Amino acid sequence: MKDYMVKATANDGQIRAVAVVTTELVEEARESHDTFPTASAALGRALTGTLLLGSTLKGADTLTLRILGDGPLGGIITQVGSDSLVRGYVQEPHTHLPATPQGKLDVGGAVGKGFLYLTKELGIGEPYTGSVPLVSGEIAQDITEYLATSEQIPSVCALGVLVDTDNSIKAAGGFLIQVMPGAEEDTIKAIEDQLATVKPISQMVAEGLKPEEVLQEILGKSKIKILDKREVGFKCTCSRERLEKVLISLGREELRAMIEEHGQAELCCHFCNKFYEFSGEDINNLLAEIEKDDNSAD
Numbered sequence: 001m002k003d004y005m006v007k008a009t010a011n012d013g014q015i016r017a018v019a020v021v022t023t024e025l026v027e028e029a030r031e032s033h034d035t036f037p038t039a040s041a042a043l044g045r046a047l048t049g050t051l052l053l054g055s056t057l058k059g060a061d062t063l064t065l066r067i068l069g070d071g072p073l074g075g076i077i078t079q080v081g082s083d084s085l086v087r088g089y090v091q092e093p094h095t096h097l098p099a100t101p102q103g104k105l106d107v108g109g110a111v112g113k114g115f116l117y118l119t120k121e122l123g124i125g126e127p128y129t130g131s132v133p134l135v136s137g138e139i140a141q142d143i144t145e146y147l148a149t150s151e152q153i154p155s156v157c158a159l160g161v162l163v164d165t166d167n168s169i170k171a172a173g174g175f176l177i178q179v180m181p182g183a184e185e186d187t188i189k190a191i192e193d194q195l196a197t198v199k200p201i202s203q204m205v206a207e208g209l210k211p212e213e214v215l216q217e218i219l220g221k222s223k224i225k226i227l228d229k230r231e232v233g234f235k236c237t238c239s240r241e242r243l244e245k246v247l248i249s250l251g252r253e254e255l256r257a258m259i260e261e262h263g264q265a266e267l268c269c270h271f272c273n274k275f276y277e278f279s280g281e282d283i284n285n286l287l288a289e290i291e292k293d294d295n296s297a298d
């Protein structure tokens with residue numbers, strides 16, 4: 001079954017809920033970046049959280065999450081568009097720490113202290129960035145804090161990644177429950193009580209629960225209205241054409257120096273770790289393009 005996300009409301013719109021299963025896409029990210037277990041969990045949680053946060057994007061909107069801590073993992077950068085295709089990386093993919101006393105992967109220790117930044121580029125307006133200090137570095141808690149302080153929406157975010165004994169991803173997923181203005185106290189209380197009893201999200205996914213069923217566990221069967229169901233995936237927006245533009249933007253001098261010094265250029269996309277090679281001839285062609293543009297501008 002492909003990974004997918006479900007958007008719903010509950011209790012006549014008092015609650016907004018999103019749940020997603022991301023096992024396949026987190027495994028794909030792990031393979032692309034060769035992450036070690038603690039790093040896989042951190043990147044997987046961030047990718048899953050980004051999908052949940054980006055579930056309301058439209059058109060050309062993008063959302064970028066940056067978790068910049070002082071731990072051994074370095075920064076985590078993830079990005080999603082309105083197509084629910086997510087990409088991202090961690091600065092030190094070969095990070096693995098001893099488990100916590102509870103036997104969990106120590107994501108908080110790997111991230112360390114620092115800040116969470118969330119940037120939204122909506123349509124043609126200026127990008128907006130909000131930030132909060134990291135609460136624990138465990139990512140779900142940090143996102144909950146961001147939504148409560150920066151966007152003033154009481155929310156509960158849960159993210160989970162279960163890494164198998166062979167280091168592959170066994171299960172991954174998450175949910176985001178948000179209380180809309182005017183929600184009744186009873187509704188909030190009932191959800192809080194229910195959340196205290198549900199299993200961790202990674203366990204629910206490992207047991208085969210689908211996103212709809214995860215929401216039913218939390219909100220109860222009868223009160224949910226499913227609004228949208230869509231596939232999600234790990235996919236980058238990089239391309240050879242896009243990187244040609246990056247090279248052209250460096251300018252003539254820089255490109256000539258590149259050919260003289262290295263005879264070629266190698267560019268790597270951070271988000272997906274894909275390598276692009278440009279031969280001396282390729283770069284010369286780009287130079288010719290620049291000259292042509294310069295001449296036609298005269």
Ligand code: ZN
Binds near residue numbers: 237272273274
């Ligand atoms: Zn890429």
